[in-house]
Amino acid sequence: MYKGLIERYKDYLKDIYFQNIITLNEGNTPFIRSSNLKDITGNCNLYFKYEGANPTGSFKDRGMTAAITKAVNDGSKSVICASTGNTSASAAAYAARAGLRCIVLIPEGKVAMGKLAQALVYGADIIQVKGNFDEALNLVKEAAERFPVTIVNSINPYRLEGQKTGAFEICDDLGKAPDYQFMPVGNAGNITAYWKGYKEYWENKVIDSLPKMMGVQAAGAAPIVEGRVIKNPETIATAIRIGNPASWDKANAALKESQGAIDKVTDDEILEAYRLLSSKEGIFAEPASCASLAGLIKYAKNHDLSGKTVVCILTGNGLKDPDTAMDVEMDLKYISPNIDDLMNVLS
């Protein structure tokens, strides 16, 4: 039986391989070949890594099994995070399982409904901050200096250890490294983690090449692309609505070392990718996730990718943010319950 990613990749996770592992059998997510987007993705061999299939619906579970396992084995009794939604959902679930108190700070009014519902039912102490994510994260850092609580944001190094296993799974499924990996970038923890994972597989000769890391930010929240802190980040992709990424330097290192690049896409481009992914591929991913595909579509407009193996990371599940779906797709038909009406609307 599959027992979660710490067990599967214990040889690469020695610092968190304890007797008592806190897991929800995260990881081992679907790796799906794209079938209907060839013409707009430069004729590449495209795959999606569907992280929305994790137990709480995002890749954050990879990091959280690691961070919470480490916290419990260090004797911690409570954890804290700032969150645009998915970190709080994941932290709350793993903390519940471990019997820890979980405190989450979320920017008021800017968290998708499904994510808030998750933190609620998992029993976290939810505190809304009248400010943005970056301000909430600063509060978390200060709080952790004043009372005994473990931070489980991606500044916690064990989060990145868990998240690097996404790269391992991709290589294990492909039998090699991809040529390019596109992914959304918010706090830049995940791009840092993936790059670490690829490098470890390369150093251990599991793969003999490395992918170019291709980061994608939302146009209204693109600090790394623009090289400056964004005071009031804005985008429909709330999971990457971040103006001052915690792992900024590490992301730049990953981009440089891998000879990759980072670019920004507009909310319209994100929503276009969101529609394409669901209507052409049958995959429902939340808006932030679709930035990866939007970034690839933009890149393919003036780069030749034919024959290249490309992976888009789909970081979170579309069900978390039903409001966006309803705004985009609100074309419902109404009939009386009789067959003539039905035949009418169908013809």
Ligand SMILES: *Cc1c(COP(=O)(O)O)cnc(C)c1O
């Ligand atoms: C957290 C998150 C991101 C951004 O990841 P970072 O590590 O902050 O760059 C992207 N998409 C989703 C769905 C997320 O939950």
